[in-house]
Amino acid sequence: MTSNTAGYFASFIMLMWVAVQGCPEYAIADDSGAGGKNSSLPALAFGQSVDGISDEDLPYVYTQWENYTVEDGLPNDHLFCVKATPDVIWIGSENGLARLDKKSGKIQSWNEEDGLPWRAITSIDVDPKTGDVWLGLFGGGLARFSGGRFEHFHQLNSGLVNDVVYGVAVENNHIWCATTAGASRYDVITGKWDIYTEKNAPMEEIWNYNVTYAPSVNKVFLAVWGSGCLEFDVATEKWKDYIDPDKEMEIDLYRDDGIIHVITTAASFADGALWVSAYFGCCRYDGRHWRGFYAHETGLPSDFTNFLKARSANEAWFCTDKGAGVVADYATDTYVAYYRNSDNSGGVAKIYRQGRLLREVPLEVSIAHNFMIGVDFDGDDVWLATAHGLSHGIGKGYYPGVKRAPQQPQTVAAASSTSADSK
Amino acid sequence: MRFIKVAFWTFAVSVGLIAFEKLVQGDEPAPAPQSGTSDFAVPVEPSMKSVVDAIRAINDPYHVPKLPLRIDQNYGHTPRDLEPFGYVPPFKRHFMIQMEYTGPGRAIPEPEHVDSVKIGFLGPIEPTVSVATGGRSHEENLGQMMLRGAQLAVEVANEQGGYRPRGIPFELVVHNDNGLWGSSGNEIINLAYKDQVWAILGTIDGANSHIAIRVALKAEIPMINTGDTDPTFIETNIPWVFRMITDDRRQCYLLVDYIYRKVGIHKLGIIRASNRYGRFGVRELRDGSRRLGKPVPLEMAYFVGQADFSLELQRLKDAGVEAIMHWGDAADGARILNQMRAMGMAQPFFACDRCLGPEFTEIAGSNAEGVVCASPWNPQRDDPCMKEFRERFMKRFEVEPDTYAAHAYDGVQMLLWAIQVAGLNRAKIRDVLAYRTEPWQGVVGTIRLTAALDGREEVFLAIREGGRWQYYTRKDLNIPSGPIEKYSDHLKQIPGNLTQIQQP
Structure with missing residues (x-):
């Protein structure tokens, strides 16, 4: 064998190895999962491993929940969004705005009689520089709550492209609105409005559904119904799109080949990872590799995901129609699903790894309702907007990732070896 | 142990599938409900009674009716050789299992004072400009026929006593869908929150319909579509949306x-x-x-x-x-x-x-x-329901009904029946439509819903022969088709719902 031939052979072997490692189709076709230890387990994605991990390595579970409803002063139980700040929690409902003072625990609310321009609030963001509260109004446009009064922006008095606003985000001096007919950007200094539609952005459809700003990379991410996820680089004003590679509505061809569906509901960026939700499941992108999350192979409550928020590249909370789902430790494919009982305020948290039920943690008080619509983090605590009340998860002793035999409340060892029959 | 479990679930799934084949794919369509009891203001099929009881029984925000979900074995009746990506099995098949509504809406009590039971109508009935449709508006002739079909259905229902449990008339609240800058979204907001309608019929344009159903999803209001044949309309996983016309x-x-x-x-x-x-x-x-x-x-x-x-x-x-x-x-x-x-x-x-x-x-x-x-249908079929509808329609509007009128008539009739049965609660109206056990016999023919809550009836070819349209089925013309596979791999993707797909 000549040195050239040996070199070609070595290169060929290397290329094959790289292809196999990086090829999502191969990962799916290989049913061995979990590093080939158990053929019934779903395949791990790039950046995940359970080597050296035992069933005693568990994530943090929120076991202390406080719930708020109209009886506690909320203007309405049907909540659309929640925004946590150091001192107060802002809550948007189907019929009014509320502010919960964290120190006193008191709730103040506003409705249309108090000057709120429209009853239904789908999104809230707070300008860190001014403290102004920006409200996305579901059919009512955009409102700024500042100095105790509401300023109203709508289709007829501003550059807001549509009054059905699903998402609002503060980006530097700009306010972004995700509307049903495109995105609008308002410059609070100059008063200039920009509109983004199919004319000037890669929107196959203009039905924007959510918007978020990632200061760490100075980028805006739009979740667009029919156009996947769009990334806007604030510095260069360039767009990048993430769409479903199979381009088919009725299937997901491969789990980890890209965004799982072109109809998306929210996007969140943290520590270099982009997380995207859909009514068909969720997915995560680390800049090079995708990972799709489906309920049937993870233990997450449902694929129907109204919203999501990432805490880090390793942890994200999914608001599903059947409970709160948490990718608690991406690295080890570990999940926690929170449920509320139908008959009482208790519930259960279930811990899964690779879809295998590890532990059940009974909750004396669980989340307010299983139909989750919004989530935000508040240090170690978490706040959830549900279709029937607000939930506060108290994160005393919270830790990221997993720990060996942590001091958990009383847990019940899983009676079953699969996620399938225990939900 | 594992084998026993697998065997058990296999058996359970099989029983569920057989039952559902009868439920969803039954060959014998039931006529419009004939048998009534004192419990219902309108006729309800025997197989539907326990379903309605289960829906009506829920009056708190936390329970969800444990009723069988529709399971399909093939999406869109797609021949094997027309499926995307050849013979590569997909990782996930969507729209094969009926969506549930798990929110608290069923707990909202029926209002005490109601002057009329309002039904929303959204359709292109007035000329305007349209960004979404590519220039000037052009669907008014279709929208006006859709409106006439809806009006006739409401008038017929009011002749029969309106909302019978309380003797209140139905009222059609009509909004124009002008297709300008997502205005259909604004109109659904108005219908849902200002007009306080119980359900909405609409619309025709595919883009406007998509905008409308996104709003309906968040506002939690049933949306019936009888005029948009865009295949992607129903491919959105919204449990509040129903389409009663076979798509493109x-x-x-x-x-x-x-x-x-x-x-x-x-x-x-x-x-x-x-x-x-x-x-x-x-x-x-x-x-x-x-x-x-x-x-x-x-x-x-x-x-x-x-x-x-x-x-x-x-x-x-x-x-x-x-x-x-x-x-x-x-x-x-x-x-x-x-x-x-x-x-x-x-x-x-x-x-x-x-x-x-x-x-x-x-x-x-x-x-x-x-x-x-x-x-999507055969308007020339020999059917007494169709004949009666055509006569009433011609008498009322002095024009021959078309596809849009006939389908709107059926859609509103089915919706009004659901309201009569469910009561004035949007979630329960949605449930009654979603969990219907029998096909609906309308003037356009039998209406069966898929797991995606989409009409899935046979389509026809109309050939212009001798100066008139002649309608043919696939069988009439002996048109071959590729094999249609029956899949079951999607069942393993809903383990948590297995108990719900078995017949009660």
Whole structure:
């Protein structure tokens, strides 16, 4: 064998190895999962491993929940969004705005009689520089709550492209609105409005559904119904799109080949990872590799995901129609699903790894309702907007990732070896 | 132990599937409900009574009725060789299992004081400009027929006592869908929050319908569609949305089978409207052509209302196509056909169901002879319900009912029945429609819903013969089809719901 031939052979072997490692189709076709230890387990994605991990390595579970409803002063139980700040929690409902003072625990609310321009609030963001509260109004446009009064922006008095606003985000001096007919950007200094539609952005459809700003990379991410996820680089004003590679509505061809569906509901960026939700499941992108999350192979409550928020590249909370789902430790494919009982305020948290039920943690008080619509983090605590009340998860002793035999409340060892029959 | 579990679940799934085949795919459609009891203000089929009881029993925000979900074995009745990505099994199949509504809406009590039971109507009934539809508005003739069908259904219901549990009349709250800058979203907001309607019928344009259903999802209000045949309309996983007209996907499959497998054409050219209706209408046709090894050599788009099509037609002629498929409005289609013939293009002309409208034959004249259109129903079928509807409609509006009128009539009738049964609660109205155990017998024929809550009836080919449209089934014309697979791999993807797919 000549040195050239040996070199070609070595290169060929290397290329094959790289292809196999990086090829999502191969990962799916290989049913061995979990590093080939158990053929019934779903395949791990790039950046995940359970080597050296035992069933005693568990994530943090929120076991202390406080719930708020109209009886506690909320203007309405049907909540659309929640925004946590150091001192107060802002809550948007189907019929009014509320502010919960964290120190006193008191709730103040506003409705249309108090000057709120429209009853239904789908999104809230707070300008860190001014403290102004920006409200996305579901059919009512955009409102700024500042100095105790509401300023109203709508289709007829501003550059807001549509009054059905699903998402609002503060980006530097700009306010972004995700509307049903495109995105609008308002410059609070100059008063200039920009509109983004199919004319000037890669929107196959203009039905924007959510918007978020990632200061760490100075980028805006739009979740667009029919156009996947769009990334806007604030510095260069360039767009990048993430769409479903199979381009088919009725299937997901491969789990980890890209965004799982072109109809998306929210996007969140943290520590270099982009997380995207859909009514068909969720997915995560680390800049090079995708990972799709489906309920049937993870233990997450449902694929129907109204919203999501990432805490880090390793942890994200999914608001599903059947409970709160948490990718608690991406690295080890570990999940926690929170449920509320139908008959009482208790519930259960279930811990899964690779879809295998590890532990059940009974909750004396669980989340307010299983139909989750919004989530935000508040240090170690978490706040959830549900279709029937607000939930506060108290994160005393919270830790990221997993720990060996942590001091958990009383847990019940899983009676079953699969996620399938225990939900 | 594991084997026993697997065997158990296999058995359970099998029982569920068999039961559901009877439930969802039963060959014998039930007539409109005939048998009534004192518990219901309107006739309810025996198999539906326990379902309604289960829905009515829930009055708290936390419980969800434990009722069987519809399970399909094939999405869209798609032949094996027309499925995307050849023979690669997908990781996940969507729309094969019925969506649930798990929110708290069932706990909202029926209001004490109601002057009328309002039903929302959203459709293009007034001329305007339209960004979403690609220029000036052009669907008013369709929208007005849809409105007439809806009006007649409400009038018939009011003649029979209105909302019978309380003797309150039904009222149609009519909003124009002008298609301008997402205005359909604003209209749904108005209907849901200001007009306080109990459910909404609408609309026709695919883009406007998508905008509307996103709002309906968040506002939690049932949305019935009888006029939008865009396949993607229902491919959104919204548990509040129902469509009662067979879509362009199935119409395209029949056209593909007829054009390639029956007639033996090899090169099909497409000319379509440059709007969502045209763009998404031909999608399955284009994909199906490619998957059968006959890729469409040229697809030309035109502006709605365009007068001169010589450029597009010349290019199609130069491409040597053996037949032309048109997807757009009737008047545009007729002008294209006339200009084709004037240019000496004698190729067979195929078209979408909109070209079955009278405008097409009025403009095309004798050129219409031999044209083949897809149709979601057969208006010429011999049926006493259809006959009675046609007579009532002609008496009321002095015009022949069309596809949009007939489907709207059926959609509103089914909706009003659901309201009579469920009571004044949006979530329960949704439930009664979603969990119906029997097909609905309407004037357009039998209406069965898929797991995606989409009408899935047989489609027809209408051929212009001897100066009139003749409607044919696949069987009538002996049109071959690829095999239709029955899948079950999606069942393993809903382990948590297994107990819910078994018959009670």
